Amino acid sequence: GAVVSQHPSRVICKSGTSVKIECRSLDFQATTMFWYRQFPKQSLMLMATSNEGSKATYEQGVEKDKFLINHASLTLSTLTVTSAHPEDSSFYICSAAERGRQAAFFGQGTRLTVV
Amino acid sequence: RKEVEQDPGPFNVPEGATVAFNCTYSNSASQSFFWYRQDCRKEPKLLMSVYSSGNEDGRFTAQLNRASQYISLLIRDSKLSDSATYLCVVSRMNRDDKIIFGKGTRLHILP
Numbered sequence: 280g281a282v283v284s285q286h287p288s289r290v291i292c293k294s295g296t297s298v299k300i301e302c303r304s305l306d307f308q309a310t311t312m313f314w315y316r317q318f319p320k321q322s323l324m325l326m327a328t329s330n331e332g333s334k335a336t337y338e339q340g341v342e343k344d345k346f347l348i349n350h351a352s353l354t355l356s357t358l359t360v361t362s363a364h365p366e367d368s369s370f371y372i373c374s375a376a377e378r379g380r381q382a383a384f385f386g387q388g389t390r391l392t393v394v
Numbered sequence: 395r396k397e398v399e400q401d402p403g404p405f406n407v408p409e410g411a412t413v414a415f416n417c418t419y420s421n422s423a424s425q426s427f428f429w430y431r432q433d434c435r436k437e438p439k440l441l442m443s444v445y446s447s448g449n450e451d452g453r454f455t456a457q458l459n460r461a462s463q464y465i466s467l468l469i470r471d472s473k474l475s476d477s478a479t480y481l482c483v484v485s486r487m488n489r490d491d492k493i494i495f496g497k498g499t500r501l502h503i504l505p
Binding site: 310311313322323325328330370372374376377378379380381382383384385386387388 | 402432436438439440479481485488491492493
């Protein structure tokens with residue numbers, strides 16, 4: 280149990296375009312989802328936390344108009360990187376947690392390259 | 395002060411040795427504790443839960459000291475495949491929907 284599926288695993292896009300990343304909990308209800316970014320050889324950086332049906336809470340320094348998060352159902356959250364730039368190239372990872380279960384489970388991550 | 399603090403390492407340890415990592419947390423309202431493992435260019439994966447009574451899973455032993463707000467992970471008879479980054483995690487899902495990850499400790503097992 281506790282499977283989280285993230286799609287796509289890898290994407291290359293042109294500068295200025297938008298990219299949507301999906302995160303699905305397959306066998307539990309994700310009351311909370313977390314979105315992270317990780318640059319090479321660096322630690323995970325929490326970007327935002329979203330609760331189902333509510334607006335996401337963004338960490339300081341993360342632009343909410345650039346990184347649009349939607350968590351409309353208990354099994355799906357999406358992160359849209361709008362007007363992507365080369366500096367947005369990174370490894371984006373989601374994790375999902377269910378109230379009552381304290382652990383979070385991660386998607387496989389999305390490697391975004393903006394050219 | 396960060397809410398969860400770990401020594402970033404790297405720890406360079408010969409194969410077969412025992413290695414221990416520590417982690418401290420600052421919020422006494424934290425409810426549950428975990429160790430995750432992250433391999434290079436992969437997502438973190440849950441390694442084990444941490445309890446005050448201790449938790450052992452094969453070569454791995456985790457321990458929680460609530461009074462000192464301190465978590466440990468011990469790896470015995472280390473294998474080359476144990477090389478990874480180990481993340482200390484503190485959860486307050488039932489309180490304020492927060493799960494806080496430490497920055498991780500890098501472990502390199504040397505042949």
